[in-house]
Amino acid sequence: MRHLPTHTKRDFLIGCCVSAFAFSASSPAQELQLDKWLPDSMQVHGFLSQGFIHTSDNNFFGHSDDSLSTDFRELGLNSSWSVLPDLQLAMQVVWRDAGQTDEGDLRIDYGLASYNLLSTESSLLTIRAGRVPTPLGFYNDTRDVASTRPSIFLPQSIYFDANRNLALSADGGYLYGEHRTDIGDFSFNFGLVIPRTDDPDFKSVILNGSSGSVQGDTSWVARVEYESPGDRVRLGVTYADFLSDFHSSSQVWNQGSFHFNPLILSAQYNAEKWSLTAEYALRHTRLDYLNVNDVSFTGQSYYIQGAYHFTDKLEGLVRYDELVWDLDDQYGYRWPAQLGPQFSRYARDWTFGLRYEILPSLMLSAEYHHVNGTGWLARLENPQGETRNWDMYAFMLSYNF
Amino acid sequence: MKNQVPILKITRNHAALAILLCFLADRALPDSLPNKINPNGIYVVVNSANPQRNISQTGLNAIFNMRLRHWNDESPITVYVLQDEDPLHKTFCKQKLHVFPHQIRKGWNRQVFSGTGQAPLAIETKEDMIKRIRETPGAIGYLSGKDLTADVKILDIE
Numbered sequence: 050m051r052h053l054p055t056h057t058k059r060d061f062l063i064g065c066c067v068s069a070f071a072f073s074a075s076s077p078a079q080e081l082q083l084d085k086w087l088p089d090s091m092q093v094h095g096f097l098s099q100g101f102i103h104t105s106d107n108n109f110f111g112h113s114d115d116s117l118s119t120d121f122r123e124l125g126l127n128s129s130w131s132v133l134p135d136l137q138l139a140m141q142v143v144w145r146d147a148g149q150t151d152e153g154d155l156r157i158d159y160g161l162a163s164y165n166l167l168s169t170e171s172s173l174l175t176i177r178a179g180r181v182p183t184p185l186g187f188y189n190d191t192r193d194v195a196s197t198r199p200s201i202f203l204p205q206s207i208y209f210d211a212n213r214n215l216a217l218s219a220d221g222g223y224l225y226g227e228h229r230t231d232i233g234d235f236s237f238n239f240g241l242v243i244p245r246t247d248d249p250d251f252k253s254v255i256l257n258g259s260s261g262s263v264q265g266d267t268s269w270v271a272r273v274e275y276e277s278p279g280d281r282v283r284l285g286v287t288y289a290d291f292l293s294d295f296h297s298s299s300q301v302w303n304q305g306s307f308h309f310n311p312l313i314l315s316a317q318y319n320a321e322k323w324s325l326t327a328e329y330a331l332r333h334t335r336l337d338y339l340n341v342n343d344v345s346f347t348g349q350s351y352y353i354q355g356a357y358h359f360t361d362k363l364e365g366l367v368r369y370d371e372l373v374w375d376l377d378d379q380y381g382y383r384w385p386a387q388l389g390p391q392f393s394r395y396a397r398d399w400t401f402g403l404r405y406e407i408l409p410s411l412m413l414s415a416e417y418h419h420v421n422g423t424g425w426l427a428r429l430e431n432p433q434g435e436t437r438n439w440d441m442y443a444f445m446l447s448y449n450f
Numbered sequence: 451m452k453n454q455v456p457i458l459k460i461t462r463n464h465a466a467l468a469i470l471l472c473f474l475a476d477r478a479l480p481d482s483l484p485n486k487i488n489p490n491g492i493y494v495v496v497n498s499a500n501p502q503r504n505i506s507q508t509g510l511n512a513i514f515n516m517r518l519r520h521w522n523d524e525s526p527i528t529v530y531v532l533q534d535e536d537p538l539h540k541t542f543c544k545q546k547l548h549v550f551p552h553q554i555r556k557g558w559n560r561q562v563f564s565g566t567g568q569a570p571l572a573i574e575t576k577e578d579m580i581k582r583i584r585e586t587p588g589a590i591g592y593l594s595g596k597d598l599t600a601d602v603k604i605l606d607i608e
Binding site: 089090092094096127129131133134135137139140141159160161163165168169170171173177181182190191193194196197225227229230231278279280319321358361409 | 512519524525526527528550559562568569
């Protein structure tokens with residue numbers, strides 16, 4: 050994947066997506082248009098989103114401070130093949146640009162095989178192997194796809210975009226089980242994986258800005274979910290033990306292992322015209338240095354979100370999202386000045402959004418964030434300093450087929 | 451002598467009973483007979499070669515959620531649905547699956563974009579639906595009562 054120049058791969062993928070768009074946009078039944086030259090067992094889907102971001106202060110996904118950043122683009126193509134009724138192969142390749150947090154290499158987001166060991170009218174037991182999207186909370190496993198997100202950006206306190214690659218998928222195997230009853234569906238998902246660590250901002254934070262390597266090590270993640278009949282109520286609990294090893298090439302003391310243990314509680318209520326979603330996370334982090342003292346802290350994140358369908362095509366959203374990096378120091382009073390301002394240790398974000406379905410496959414979204422704190426900003430994008438209170442205006446046009 | 455009943459009366463009663471029995475038998479027969487169908491009702495239909503005659507509510511939801519991919523005889527299921535905005539699709543989701551249409555669409559998207567499943571094949575018109583069900587072994591879809599034809603078989607929901 051490093052052999053071709055980036056712009057060649059990008060142009061190729063854009064060319065594919067534009068052709069697919071032109072081909073499928075000629076009729077509303079996109080899936081069926083592609084079906085004409087694919088067997089029923091194979092499906093191809095994709096997405097293309099372009100964002101426009103303006104912030105009153107601070108940079109988010111490009112140079113947005115007092116200007117307009119168009120550096121937020123997501124392009125993906127996926128295919129799935131049901132080789133047998135109970136054996137499916139699927140792969141998704143993505144090209145993503147998100148300012149300096151993601152500089153747009155072509156990468157394989159996921160590539161996996163799923164086999165149903167057991168499949169009946171009321172039960173399912175599946176093994177999955179390969180590069181598998183990580184089941185964290187409600188939104189992580191499809192976070193790149195604008196149409197599956199409730200808003201342009203996922204609640205950053207839990208779904209930091211600054212280290213999206215780390216969170217999105219990992220290489221390993223999962224066991225998934227589901228049991229459907231008259232009182233609802235119960236499911237569990239358990240995986241043994243090696244996390245990906247190719248996030249520029251994450252690497253930079255772990256290595257304290259120096260160069261070096263961060264490598265994933267054997268980790269596990271587990272999620273259990275409940276869905277009531279008709280999907281009115283959804284509940285979930287996720288817990289993971291992520292391990293990576295880091296080694297700075299310039300700072301001798303700066304090596305060891307990084308442990309990250311998130312516990313995420315998720316709840317959602319769906320009515321016909323509105324829904325209410327809340328997630329709460331306790332995030333324990335430990336930097337286990339080889340030769341110097343450990344650093345460990347527990348952070349807390351939560352959000353409450355309400356969405357309302359004004360019409361079939363127009364939906365509104367209100368959300369309050371809060372992030373605290375260290376529960377022992379919620380306002381950053383004890384945070385050393387050379388590492389950053391006090392307000393970089395938290396973020397309180399009020400978001401108001403609207404999304405309009407121009408066509409079933411084409412969506413226009415707009416949102417406004419009023420943020421107090423810079424807890425989830427990428428340090429990499431803001432070397433010149435940060436401002437505590439800031440606003441963000443974002444628009445996004447997204448297409449999926 | 452006292453128990454003698456006029457032959458004519460017995461015949462009339464028997465005739466009435468016979469008619470009643472025919473009526474009841476008619477209702478008990480599989481409703482492939484056009485006069486037993488509610489034209490405004492929605493029926494789950496499958497390919498006529500499919501040996502399976504019924505499914506549980508849980509199983510029906512599992513099929514349309516793309517979780518159950520094979521029939522009882524292990525043959526693959528191919529699911530057809532109408533477009534999201536189609537009124538028949540919306541009614542089907544609410545009445546037969548007991549879910550809101552946008553909820554089921556979210557479920558399909560979640561599977562498609564996490565590589566863990568596929569979406570059903572969405573078609574434009576009910577004529578397409580009949581054609582697809584007729585031509586594809588293992589196909590399943592839905593039609594309103596007035597559009598049912600002899601080409602397709604109704605699947606009963608337990």
